[in-house]
Amino acid sequence: TAVPLQFALYELGRNPEVxxxxxxxxxxxxxxxxxxPQKALQGVPLLKATTKEILRLYPVGIAVQRYPVRDIILQNYHIPAGTMVQACLYPLGRSREVFEDPQRFDPSRWRSRQAPGGGGGAREGEESAFRSIAFGFGARQCIGRxxxxxxxxxxxxxxxxxxxxxxSSCEDIDTTYRFILQPETPPRITFSEL
Structure with missing residues (x-):
């Protein structure tokens, strides 16, 4: 959690209105x-959305892999049982085909489709169930999620x-992959007491 928190603090610091x-x-x-604190967390959907948004932009693990146990068809492609299928999270989270304005840090994109003005930032009419899979999904989802x-x-x-x-700088953070995605250099964040 330390690395995504660094990214979250940086993105909040460079997006003061958010x-x-x-x-x-x-x-x-x-x-x-x-x-x-536990009750307070129930009333902060934007804070919860912030963690989703950070993991969309900066996934800790950059891929989710599965081996289907039976043949499947994905978007007209036949995938034989036992073939490794991989979802690459970094490019997925920054894809214009999946997210509107994908480079922008915008936790409000994760609002429920039922909420007024909702839609979660997905393209019109698209399903969003698998737009956030940083912790994996299903029976093999991260136990510590x-x-x-x-x-x-x-x-x-x-x-x-x-x-x-x-x-001090609103430039994008350069990242590197060393078992997990992390900043190339620690971001400089100033904490000013309220």
Whole structure:
């Protein structure tokens, strides 16, 4: 969780308007939950969406692989049983065919389709069930998913309640892959007390 949190803090620092919107939601939920962090997390859909958005732009693992146990047809391609099928998460998360304005950090793209103005940033009429698979899916999904998501959301919530984040440069972060995707150099983030 440390690496996606670095990316999250950086993106919030270079997107102050998004940071403020999420902070206001966090403050309102925190007040309503009377300081109970677990209850407060129930009222912060944009904070939860922030973790999805970070993992879309900067997936920890860059691919999800499966070996189908029976022959399958995917978009008119026949895949024989036992053939490795791989979804490459980094290019998927930055694809214009899957996401509108894919280079932009926009947690609101993950709003529910049922929400007014929703649609999750998918192209019109497209299904979105597999647009967020950073933790894998199905029976082989990462067993630590809920713990990781909870840890990231709680830390971000506490930081946003106490600090304003800023960065000295709004340039994209160069990344490298060393077993996991990570920044080439640690991002410089300034924490200013509120």
């Amino acid at each position: 940071q403020e919107t999420i902070r206001e939601q966090v403050k309102a939920s925190w007040a309503q939950a009377e300081g109970n 809920r713990i990781a998501e909870n840890e990231m959301q709680l830390l971000l919530m506490h930081i946003l309640l106490s600090f304003r984040l800023s960065v």
